[in-house]
Amino acid sequence: MFNPNMYGFAEIDTSGLVKLMESGQIDLIDVRSEGEVAYGIIDGARHIPLHLLPLKASEMDRNAAQVYYCRTGARSAQACAFMAAQGHKQCYNLQGGIMAWMQSGQGLGRSA
Template identity: 40%
Template sequence: MNKGWQEVTTEQVEQRLSHDPEIQLIDVRNPDEYEDDHIPGAKLIPLSELPARTNEIDHNREVIFICRSGNRSGKACEYMAQLGYSQMYNMVGGMLAWTGKRER
């Protein structure tokens, strides 16, 4: 059954970023987690704020949701799928598994 989104590994995200640095990255962690470190170019929209801020996500473009471990980003994908969004990806393993560039 198609759940409306796909899962991607951190390695796949790194590869996509090398080909398309403008890819839409949405970090759904809390602000303090984001400030500690995040993927360059990732936009912070905490999961709790997602319902009020969906207009900030371009539904015509691919979007990768990111969190600490992949749980909250999966919930973000589930929520957005219920709204009819497609082209969504959940980065499994989250920032715990991320080995690429980071910003503070």
């Protein structure tokens, strides 16, 4: 399923994310700002703002499947490229971000 692009990460759509979530084999990371997260977060995700990701990268499992998302997919693509460059093996970017997630009929939880 993992088919990386030239930057070392793969794109995943909302249905692919649902399947990965059902398997329980992913680390779902929201890279949006605090203000954006206040409106809701995908259930099961943890919040690591993009600007803090370099500080957290060494604490994360390099071999785990990691799905990153933001509002539209642009910042999370940056996160994926960065993490892939740090040696993380399975980085996925949610195509269309949380906007696509909501448009597909999926719900949001509240941030902790």
